[in-house]
Amino acid sequence: MNRNVTIKDIAKAANVSISTVSRTLNGSPIVAPDKQRRVMEAAARLGYVPNASAQGLVRGRSMTIGVLTQDIASPFYNEVARGIDAGFSGTGYQPIFVNGHWQSQDESAAITTLIRHQVDGLIILGGRLDDEQLHKLAARYPLVLVGRRVAGLERRSLAVDNVHGAWLATTHLIQMGHRRIGHITGVASQRDALDRLEGYRLALAEANIAFDPKLVYEGDFNEGSGIQAVDHWLAQGTVFSAIFAANDQMAFGARLGLYRKDIRVPDDVSLVGFDDLPASRIALPPLTSVHQPLFEMGEQAAQLISQQLTAPDRPTTPPLLPLTLSVRESVRYNRALAP
Amino acid sequence: MNRNVTIKDIAKAANVSISTVSRTLNGSPIVAPDKQRRVMEAAARLGYVPNASAQGLVRGRSMTIGVLTQDIASPFYNEVARGIDAGFSGTGYQPIFVNGHWQSQDESAAITTLIRHQVDGLIILGGRLDDEQLHKLAARYPLVLVGRRVAGLERRSLAVDNVHGAWLATTHLIQMGHRRIGHITGVASQRDALDRLEGYRLALAEANIAFDPKLVYEGDFNEGSGIQAVDHWLAQGTVFSAIFAANDQMAFGARLGLYRKDIRVPDDVSLVGFDDLPASRIALPPLTSVHQPLFEMGEQAAQLISQQLTAPDRPTTPPLLPLTLSVRESVRYNRALAP
DNA sequence: TTGTAGGCGTTATCAC
DNA sequence: GTGATAACGCCTACAA
DSSP, X not given: OOOOOOHHHHHHHHTSOHHHHHHXXXXXXXXXXXXXXXXXXXXXXXXXXXXXXXXXXXHSOOOEEEEEESOTTOHHHHHHHHHHHHHHTTXXXXXXXXXXXXXXXXXXXXXXXXXXXXXXXXEEEXXXXXXXXXXXXXXXXXXXXXXXXXXXXXXXXXXXXXXXXXXXXXXXXXXXXXXXXXXXXXXXXXXXXXXXXXXXXXXXXXXXOOOOGXXXXXXXXXXXXXXXXXXXXXXXXXXXXXXXXXXXXXXXXXXXXHHHTTOOXXXXXXXXXXXXXXXXXXXXXXXXXXXXXXXXXHHHHHHHHHHHHHOSSSOOOOOOOOOEEEXXXXXXXXXXXXX | OOOOOOHHHHHHHHTSOHHHHHHHHTTOSOSOHHHXXXXXXXXXXXXXXXXXXXXXXXXXXOOEEEEEESOTTOHXXXXXXXXXXXXXXXXXXXXXXXXXXXXXXXXXXXXXXXXXXXXXXXXXXXXXXXXXXXXXXXXXXXXXXXXXXXXXXXXXXXXXXXXXXXXXXXXXXXXXXXXXXXXXXXXXXXXXXXXXXXXHHHHHHHTTOOOOGGGEEEOOSSHHHHHHHHHHHHHHXXXXXXXXXXXXXXXXXXXXXXXXXXXXXXXXXXXXXXXXXHHHHXXXXXXXXXXXXXXXXXXXXHHHHHHHHHOSSSOOOOOOOXXXXXXXXXXXXXXXXXX
């Protein structure tokens, strides 16, 4: 509406030159105290707000970091986003978020948007952009990849050991006496999903339990596929005493699917998820889940980018954040020891 | 890293003037076809991305809309954010999100950040900014308030009838035979929370059920206070056969609190929430809840801002989005009819 | 210590 | 049709 207040306006009001105003505002030491006061007073009175576009244009830096997230409504990405938000607080950098919707072309468009806005760096959460595109981006911009490990970009990837996490979950179930363990996978094209399946198989092999393909259902990381998995197994007559879902959302779906058939968790079937979302602590029953330090990953990503920005030469190796199992109440000891 | 490609670079590569490049890129009709081709080719080859700062500076419009949200991790705000995202898709406007954390000073800082970035309009979700500040903002910028009704700014507020919603929930429980209905309120300083309490009282009064202050527990809209409410009532020996929580998150907390005491929902106690979050559909049991059209509210907000931007004179009255009750499985008919 | 002037990348207004 | 050129708001040598 009303034209915004500019430095020129302040200069006029305080009866000084625009450079004096600029210097004062930027804390330059060499300004006469009285003028300084007059400028500050005028700026406050007029309600001056610096124009980031103009500053960015002349400084060549916008002090904003672009974050490509996949789904603003997903609890998974939100936890990471919250960490990023926290990680930048006080650094002067401002994260701005855009959505890729898990679609390669949306992601490209979103990144272009970010670059148009002159972001100083990029944080990419998951996604389907292929490695080549990521390499191209990495060559031009400070970049951090979260939840994804790309060959040649290890230094800039923040990932967790998904194989180990899945192994942890499956081994826990085995130790609790389960031998027929269903696994609901994530989207098969995603590395995370593949790694978790791998961890599941590994744990079975170590315990000398034969891998049964019937016990693996391909899900899509959404609640719906958890329900479908259960319905499918029940319809096929597949026997199982426990389920390991590749994320918590699918575990919730499975839980509901079981409830509808009057099968209790953990009384009849044990359940383990992956991600340890905030909601899982208060789920019913509280869900045993592989703890991904999502918030911390966001924080780390923010720090990593900051380092690349301030000290681009000093190569930094992102720390490997540990994966642990949050044991809660959704697993029960299996007395039946059904074959 | 590498300097970004500019119009100047394209001009050099295509051997034309920068004005011709600019015209071509902006789709001006009067450019010779061959030059046009050369420009487009060079732009593509060089990977040109326009500089939004520079465009914003000269055009006076940034084509971005600032959205002040409170908590990026809250499922409530995320649903609205998703609607906003969808509402702007295809309009050329780009929403950018910042967090206020439910704190007045953070909110002010966040809004200043947005203004620095020359947003063309503001969408404010909830928050604690006082009416005077909002009026000041509204005087200077296109503005839409979501989930909040401010005197004098009705035209720019998108709110729902919380009293009616709470009445709906409570009346449903009464019709299902419940007379001792606990209510977990939201943060007492928030208008929404007060309105929902009001709706609860109204429904009781209509049914000639005496209001019992013991049955009202002051929560804070987070899961934890749902657990506390249940613990409190149980410790006090307060009798109830149903609970109406002022939002779904507290309802989930209550459900867990009851589960811990081996009280079943809906077998022993019925439960109704407010917001109808996506998670409530797959909760256990699926939660009966007052449906807030969160996604639609976001969409509406986006549209409203767009209208203010394109036709500032034509006053628009935001439609009052209807509140309905999503009846699911967390309420059971109360045979006991306890006094 | 202060002011003037040039330039960041883009669009728009002029002449040609 | 096309190409200089003046803004847009700000910062920063450079001069004074």
